[in-house]
Amino acid sequence: METIKRVLITEPAKEVIDTLRKRFGSELMFHQSGGCCDGSSPMCFEKGDFKVGSQDVWLGEVYGCDFFMSADQFEYWKHTQLTLDVTPGRGSSFSIEIPMGIRFMIRSKLFTTEELKILSPVVTGEEKLSER
Amino acid sequence: MESFTLSQASPVESPKIKEKYDHFIGGKFVAPSSGEYFENISPIDGKVFSKAARGNKADIEKALDAAHKAFPSWSKTSAAERSKLLNKIADVIEANLEMLARVETIDNGKALRETRAADLPLVIDHFRYFAGVIRADESTISEHDENTVSIALHEPLGVVAQIIPWNFPLLMATWKIAPALAAGCCTVVKPAEQTPTSIMILMELIGDILPPGVLNVVTGFGVEAGKPLASSPRVAKVSFTGETTTGRLIMQYASENLVPVTMELGGKSPNIFMKSVADADDDFFDKAVEGAVMFALNQGEVCTCPSRILVHEDIYDKFMDRVIARTKAIKMGHPLAEDTMMGAQASKDQYEKILSYMDIGKQEGATVLTGGAEASLNNGLEEGYYIQPTIFKGHNKMRIFQEEIFGPVVCVTTFKTTEEAIEIANDTMYGLGAGLWSRDAHELYQVPRAIQAGRVWVNCYHAYPAHAPFGGYKKSGFGRENHLMMLSHYRQTKNMLISYSKEKLGFF
Structure with missing residues (x-):
């Protein structure tokens, strides 16, 4: 059965990921932040640089990158479909695209009742890591 | 009907802002080792108004060298002397309040009436508060029995890393810098990417008040300058204000170095x-x-x-x-x-x-x-x-x-x-x-x-006196800012357990 993805991506965001992969020579990952300042923005790291664990949720893969969020934050977000996008802007934080003068960002939409029934399954960060 | 009202006054004049600013390391302005600068855009009109040095690991190491060189003498500087210097910093800021308020507005985009009435006056008062509290601060002593005395003495942690947010650039820098210096620590400060300019203009004013290396400021991007600073084994503590993911990342680095951190990660009040x-x-x-x-x-x-x-x-x-x-x-x-x-x-x-x-x-x-x-x-x-x-x-x-x-x-x-x-x-x-x-x-x-x-x-809101402790429960972080209890975040306790007895225990 086809499932509905929890995280989608725009074409401009894909291009940025391609550029970053080339520049860093490695695969990438995302962790959705919360809180102050640059919070509520997705953070992009080289794969494995940010340690996820049992209190993180893996929402799926987006353009080949694992996308995680802390479990308590996911409780408040899980009824919405996220789209990874990019905007010009000077963000702070350790997200690796920032020196390019751009910032990954999230756009959200509510899942429909039908979609909620067939959402792609999630696992914890710990479970995701042990799959390898 | 409009949901806001338009202001009527004309803008006041902008102070003279240089085309670019270097790092402040070891008491001097130092060009970035890469030779590169990044554009600082004013939120007022979306236009570039200055450039900031694009710091990297080499610049961070240089700043850490300077801070480590300064620490042995700064940590032994008398409380009276440290207090005097903090008061001097406050006086210089006060004398330049209007100029700094305007710069802060251009850098951050906030209204001048706030930088004039809140940001800068609070900056001045925070330096004065920590100048004051260290004059009255005391360690503790306890007599356990007639021959045994325990002295719990404060010692500064060492060289600390302080990562500053962009919402109150000068005030948040002050919340971290003033207690660290008061406690006898030396610091390497990394301002936010969005607001790297006002603190450099501040350093032009106060840079020569402190001995070289006590206060160092390196601008740059998080991944290029913040990360080498936060993950350095040469820092004794990391203080961070920002969001949860970066907070966790900094704690991850701190766990590798076994150093303490304090985190202020926001809220939904x-x-x-x-x-x-x-x-x-x-x-x-x-x-x-x-x-x-x-x-x-x-x-x-x-x-x-x-x-x-x-x-x-x-x-x-x-x-x-x-x-x-x-x-x-x-x-x-x-x-x-x-x-x-x-x-x-x-x-x-x-x-x-x-x-x-x-x-x-x-x-x-x-x-x-x-x-x-x-x-x-x-x-x-x-x-x-x-x-x-x-x-x-x-x-x-x-x-x-x-x-x-x-x-x-x-x-x-x-x-x-x-x-x-x-x-x-x-x-x-x-x-x-x-x-x-x-x-x-x-x-x-x-x-x-x-x-x-x-x-x-x-029955009030948004008051931030230096004299009241501020910090989070739950996912908002831990540790406090402001208040004299802040000193303990930048010090550790040396316990001297002294015996005045001449008699042996008789064990060996």
């Missing part, structure tokens, strides 16, 4: 208005209305932004009518105009993020009571990052009630009982700030005690 607030239409009622509109202070870019209004259902109409009217009276315009009450959001990506939350709020069925969109200003401000002060009505499970939007957006919901108010207030991942407004003496004590937050303002 409830502002509770009990039924008695509307018992009379008097000065107090008016103060409470202002307290609700405090969400617009600093364009909502405050970790403790009172972004959730919880109001008793019986007074909802009377209270919110007044709050909406007061919100619509907020004057927007050029941040350097003296009558502007709310300026620009600090960066383009923040602006986009805030608008994305307006979108999700509407999708989730929240009602826009006022605002709800960008503010299109003209006269050269077309490319600036302006957003209308916005009030949503909805319920606490909506994402706009749960996530820090960091913009001039407040979400209102109602409650029937005190228990329900407390339940809604605590139904959040965060616990930094909260407000409680009431005329009932019992509620004034009991409700704040039941709220899981580090700072509960009671």
